[in-house]
Amino acid sequence: MPSLGLGRLLTRERVDPTARRPRGAGTSTFWIFSIGSATLLFMGWLLPWFVRPTSSGIGYSPMDVVSSAPTGIGTFLVYLLGIGMLVMVLSPFAELFYRARKRAVPERLDQVRVLIAVFGLVSTVVVFLLTRVIQEEQLFGPIDAFTITDSAVWLTMVGYILAATAYGLRGWVIRRPTTAFAALALPVGILLPLMFHQAPVFILWAAGSLGIYTLLALGLNVVVGFAGLLDLGYAAFFAIGAYTCGSLASPKHSIHLPLWVLIFLGAAVASMFGAVLGAPTLRLRGDYLAIVTLGFGEIIPDLATNNIGKLTGGPDGISSIDQPIVHLPFATINFGINKEWYYWSVLLVVIVVIVLLRNLEHSRVGRAWVALREDEVAAAATGINTTSTKLLAFAIGASVSGLAGAFYGSIVTIVSPDDFSFSVSVSILSIIVLGGIGNITGVIVGSFVLTFVIFWMLQYLNEWSATLGQTINVPSLGNIDYSQYTYMIYGVALILMMLLRPGGLIPSRARQIELTSGGEEESLAAVQGIA
């Protein structure tokens, strides 16, 4: 077994002093910031319109403020913010324009954008304070203060902060992409539930789908991205973790273990199953391994459906799973009521997992995985134990999935076989393909984008579409059920991805190289094959 000192996982091992920073990673982060800020500002502008439909089906939005005659200071600010939003949304195109003409982006452009961003930020804070503190009608004219929802204000603020960082500190962002990403993502991540306290459903979404799917994608990335083993039945380990939690923290077997024990138990049980599945099958390569894992992914939910040993509750699954109640000296936190604590717990776990996996990626084992992915024969010849190294990838991937499963069970309080179908495995695989196989940042971005589109936007799209239909007098827009197009959107997204950005949103270094010099290598291999 390759040595895996736990102490080593906490400190980054850098054997190779000349190891190069992945090319272009900094530029990717810059673009995430740039496009992210434009998207957030755009959303901040439109969100009130979507989230708070009034009885007539038409919500108020800052747009209504603009279309009505401006009367108060607040209205003017909102008016100006709209212009700022438009500049930010359009400015990445300006950058693309300069790039396409192979001219350097003028410094003036960045200065103007920073100025707008800072001004926007200040105005947003003023608007926020006005709505919160003053709430005087005449400041906003005919629109009442609450039409500018807190969510919109927060989104706009984050958008302007992102823009200010991207354009004002462009050099820093490109030089230290990880630090920049962490410095901005962390506070936003922690504050997210507060930003959306008007929409508790959103918090549940953030904790449940985003957090859990990020964990699952990170785990699968170890197997598929790092070690290069295609696993099509990854949801099985998710199921194992969830059922472990369900069995040991519910009235089903009258066992009530705390969640904090269960996440480790779920991880341990899942990694054990990973090893059990892996040991006989990891000698298979490529397609054959994929098919075995596919089978495994089908078997586990079936076992649960058939209620093996009366453990799993059959097709109905296990319900009323405990939600933790934490007693602190100053307060009692009931996770079932204050769902944001789930979000924060999952966030903490995600951060810990990211740190561990990043260090693992750069450790001895991580390099062995890369070698294995590149050339199994050569890896064996350099003294890498191929079977146990692969097994380790499988077990680690499975344990992250088991961890996610335990959280999932506790959050949704009911687990049933349907939750772990093949489509879940496919979703997770799509997330890492979309984000960038083998690149942790890419995987995080991928899980954000896909869960956002699939699990949040699609659910609201019907409502939004109906609102839009009423507004522009096309009522048939309200009759479309967008949720049935989930997989079509998956398919279109993946096809577009493969055509436009085959390495994913943020490709890993290996992918970038493969895609730029793949043809050359193939012809080399052909020559060697003949010789």
Added chain:
Amino acid sequence: MTDTAAVPRQAPAPSGVPVLELRDVDVSYGRVQALRGVSLTVGEGEIVALIGSNGAGKTTTLRTISGLVRPSKGEVLLRGQPIQGMGAEAIARLGVGHAPEGRRLFSRMTVRENLDMGAYSRKDRAGIRDDFERVFALFPRVKERSSQLAGSLSGGEQQMVAIGRALMARPTLLLLDEPSLGLAPIVVDSVFEVIREINQGGTTVLLIEQNALLALNTARRGYVLETGEVATQGPSQELLHSPDVQRAYLGM
């Protein structure tokens, strides 16, 4: 071909137990038998060449020694200890370095990372650093290219990295599979120069070559493989002057 190459080099006298011994080894790929009763010995500090035409079983022999292929019959002894049936990684840890056919570098890793992978089973940081210097001294070109991606190097440079990677494990027995494959003649000469240098440093070398003249000029002894069997064996000079070998492999 340099003149010095033609002179049989002064190799350390073989000690009692050979470094490597194959006894009556059979290897089959499914129903195709690749090796039939191959026996050979490699003494301490020797360079031994294994020559033969395509499909004679040279690469299979090497892969059997390094554990990438399991023999169906016979014994492989490393310093008297049987190693057949052991995993490739275990054999590598016993000091058998294998520069496999077609170089097989990790092409999307840098040259330095490739060399580092060669030292995968070692823990002595200081020794690894020394060996980096040693490899760089043997192959100055590799040092120049150390932060480039292995896949972007020329064939000769890749071969040097492949040999360097095998050396990073600090092997006592080095298995080289066709180090001249696809290289320009002048590069071949310098690669073989280094092989001799490595050998003089105390590493035993078992070498596969299609270029029989070059191989026999470098090696002390040679084995000729034909359709999976040892056809002839003997000191290099004897083989070079044997009419059969001359006709079949030297084109004379």
